[in-house]
Amino acid sequence: xxxxxxxxxxxxxxxxxxxxxxxxxxxxxxxxxxxxxxxxxxxxxxxxxxxxxxxxxxxxxxxxxxxxxxxxxxxxxxxxxxxxxxxxxxxxxxxxxxxxxxxxxxxxxxxxxxxxxxxxxxxxxxxxxxxxxxxxxxxxxxxxxxxxxxxxxxxxxxxxxxxxxxxxxxxxxxxxxxxxxxxxxxxxxxxxxxxxxxxxxxxxxxxx
Amino acid sequence: xxxxxxxxxxxxxxxxxxxxxxxxxxxxxxxxxxxxxxxxxxxxxxxxxxxxxxxxxxxxxxxxxxxxxxxxxxxxxxxxxxxxxxxxxxxxxxxxxxx
Numbered sequence: 039x040x041x042x043x044x045x046x047x048x049x050x051x052x053x054x055x056x057x058x059x060x061x062x063x064x065x066x067x068x069x070x071x072x073x074x075x076x077x078x079x080x081x082x083x084x085x086x087x088x089x090x091x092x093x094x095x096x097x098x099x100x101x102x103x104x105x106x107x108x109x110x111x112x113x114x115x116x117x118x119x120x121x122x123x124x125x126x127x128x129x130x131x132x133x134x135x136x137x138x139x140x141x142x143x144x145x146x147x148x149x150x151x152x153x154x155x156x157x158x159x160x161x162x163x164x165x166x167x168x169x170x171x172x173x174x175x176x177x178x179x180x181x182x183x184x185x186x187x188x189x190x191x192x193x194x195x196x197x198x199x200x201x202x203x204x205x206x207x208x209x210x211x212x213x214x215x216x217x218x219x220x221x222x223x224x225x226x227x228x229x230x231x232x233x234x235x236x237x238x239x240x241x242x243x244x245x246x
Numbered sequence: 247x248x249x250x251x252x253x254x255x256x257x258x259x260x261x262x263x264x265x266x267x268x269x270x271x272x273x274x275x276x277x278x279x280x281x282x283x284x285x286x287x288x289x290x291x292x293x294x295x296x297x298x299x300x301x302x303x304x305x306x307x308x309x310x311x312x313x314x315x316x317x318x319x320x321x322x323x324x325x326x327x328x329x330x331x332x333x334x335x336x337x338x339x340x341x342x343x344x345x
């Protein structure tokens with residue numbers, strides 16, 4: 039007969055990724071710990087309704103997402119939809135990537151551009167709906183369908199939140215690089231070469 | 247055999263033959279979300295097109311950076327606290343499908 043020990047055994051391995059996500063949802067260690075703790079307690083009490091053979095990790099994330107939403111019924115910051123319209127998933131690639139440098143991985147190239155703190159700050163700056171979709175897809179590797187179930191939204195909404203969240207994230211990071219003067223002239227030349235769209239007027243890339 | 251699974255998302259062509267289609271589908275490809283024939287033809291295109299491979303690697307590197315950047319290890323005591331709470335919980339699991 040399965041019991042409490044089985045629950046612990048089955049769910050223990052997911053604590054690290056639940057905690058990481060909880061940190062980005064709450065941006066506070068104590069709150070993140072509380073959120074994980076409450077998630078596990080609810081999961082334990084509801085384990086009878088978990089369908090064996092389905093995705094336990096997704097089920098736990100769903101409980102955590104609902105718990106977080108119920109706890110913090112704060113007003114959702116309404117993302118500025120229009121300012122992202124002209125961007126695409128290749129915002130940073132078009133602006134910052136320097137293909138001339140060989141023998142260096144793209145990840146190394148990016149890590150020279152951005153500190154870990156900036157990555158975290160950019161994620162935290164995302165409106166929560168976008169942040170959750172991006173974390174679940176890009177960090178946790180969930181499929182669209184799983185994210186749809188975790189967040190209880192249609193797959194089409196998952197895709198649109200992801201698309202917008204990714205653009206907003208890159209724009210945020212670009213602004214960090216821009217503030218540090220890392221957006222070189224060559225990067226802007228590249229934009230002109232590869233991207234016929236003019237940067238939107240809100241982006242005063244080259245005025246200073 | 248033709249069904250909607252042959253092309254997903256619908257705006258991405260079933261066969262990726264040029265860089266425009268490859269760029270349009272690259273994020274879905276990275277997400278593992280393309281239908282199998284698209285996934286295969288995307289891979290074939292990237293393997294044979296250095297600029298698209300370069301973009302693919304950049305986008306992959308971006309995700310790795312994101313994953314590493316947001317990783318936070320749980321504090322040492324969390325596991326014991328979480329499971330201690332469960333072990334002391336008055337609730338007794340009944341025999342549902344999970345138990």
